[in-house]
Amino acid sequence: MANGIGRVVRGKSLNDPSFVAATLEADDLMTIRKLLADRSRWFDEEVVHAYENAFARWNGSLAAFAFMGGRAALSAAIAALGLRPGDEVIIPGYTCIVVPNAFAFAGVKTVCADIELDTYGLDASAAQKAITPNTRAILLHHLYGLVCRDYEAIIALAQKHGIYVIEDCTHSTGAEYKGMKVGNLGTVAFYSSEHSKVFTTGQGGLVTTNDAAIAARLRNAWEAAESPNPARVAGVLITLVYDYYKFAHPRRWLTGRFVAPLYRRRALISTTDDELRGRRPPHYGQRMPGALAVIGRQQLAKVDRFNARRRESAKHWDRWCENTKHAKPTVVPGSTPIFLRYPVLAAPEWKRDSAATARRLGTPLGVWFAGNYHPTQITIANCPHADEAVARCINFPTL
Numbered sequence: 001m002a003n004g005i006g007r008v009v010r011g012k013s014l015n016d017p018s019f020v021a022a023t024l025e026a027d028d029l030m031t032i033r034k035l036l037a038d039r040s041r042w043f044d045e046e047v048v049h050a051y052e053n054a055f056a057r058w059n060g061s062l063a064a065f066a067f068m069g070g071r072a073a074l075s076a077a078i079a080a081l082g083l084r085p086g087d088e089v090i091i092p093g094y095t096c097i098v099v100p101n102a103f104a105f106a107g108v109k110t111v112c113a114d115i116e117l118d119t120y121g122l123d124a125s126a127a128q129k130a131i132t133p134n135t136r137a138i139l140l141h142h143l144y145g146l147v148c149r150d151y152e153a154i155i156a157l158a159q160k161h162g163i164y165v166i167e168d169c170t171h172s173t174g175a176e177y178k179g180m181k182v183g184n185l186g187t188v189a190f191y192s193s194e195h196s197k198v199f200t201t202g203q204g205g206l207v208t209t210n211d212a213a214i215a216a217r218l219r220n221a222w223e224a225a226e227s228p229n230p231a232r233v234a235g236v237l238i239t240l241v242y243d244y245y246k247f248a249h250p251r252r253w254l255t256g257r258f259v260a261p262l263y264r265r266r267a268l269i270s271t272t273d274d275e276l277r278g279r280r281p282p283h284y285g286q287r288m289p290g291a292l293a294v295i296g297r298q299q300l301a302k303v304d305r306f307n308a309r310r311r312e313s314a315k316h317w318d319r320w321c322e323n324t325k326h327a328k329p330t331v332v333p334g335s336t337p338i339f340l341r342y343p344v345l346a347a348p349e350w351k352r353d354s355a356a357t358a359r360r361l362g363t364p365l366g367v368w369f370a371g372n373y374h375p376t377q378i379t380i381a382n383c384p385h386a387d388e389a390v391a392r393c394i395n396f397p398t399l
């Protein structure tokens, strides 16, 4: 509290910027409360398809399919592309553990290639060197909301070799390249509405494509997937209520302390310890139920507004970089990033003692990727740029 009074005196907000669930607003809380009180539409498929169609239209894609996570959406893509044991996929040596896990669960071998340090994307020349006769796909990503530097080069490389491109757009929903949303140049793309991503349904994700045959196979994967049981849906809804009071409420400095704890015990976590160790959770791969699609549709309508705010805050961090002689993240010509986070390569000590750095800079600090496979400490051979990003890349909040 004393700290709070100091902040008011200095004209600063009592709220810290949020890394989680920052796009939840009062109308979302109202919708979540209504859903908790009335279960009649929880498993209504029409509601899900309305959300999928709205996303596909907004994203400029032929079709979209909603699942219980970006990782489940990726698994549906793996099935739809017909990837199977013996096949190889090239992935960046700097990603989230759930990405290699999705391939491992399907028996598909992942081969890591290094990233570049301009946008933390897959390096096209490293990807080229990793191609073997068994390579069936390349996975590229647009990390932190930046459009990756080698986007077109990787698409061209894949076309030359007759292999698929999977786009990980989990950090970059709404980012654009040459007037088109990311995710539309590759064969398939997946997005996340997990609570630390661009918009939130607590847990959730979508897969999109512009290929009619692959869309039909994604539809089959969706039909074949199970729905979460009512207890799990309730768990996600309660988690959203918790997140709202803890991270999003306009007076969260108060509600985070006095209201959020009422919901804490029943809140779910996104990735269990078992999953971090590479074990497939029993609920893995489920499709999105109507309850979360209702929230997704409401959140989708807010994405452009929040992304514009993120771009505004990035200007503040641009000035910070100029003042402190740090390199600004690269904005690829023709791209419009969304800055889910603002990444900076800082001295390794800054990342190692992130709590001290946060205090010194007076901002919450993100330290995604303390290992090559976030959030584990797993290391990968022969990816020096990825290792450098693991050692040095910190990120600042933009909401």
Ligand SMILES: *Cc1c(COP(=O)(O)O)cnc(C)c1O
Pocket (backbone or CB within 6 Å): 068, 069, 070, 071, 072, 095, 096, 098, 099, 141, 168, 170, 171, 191, 192, 193, 194, 203, 204, 205, 270
């Ligand atoms: C979050 C994330 C995913 C997976 O999304 P979920 O919705 O959490 O399953 C995939 N790739 C990256 C880089 C991510 O950060």
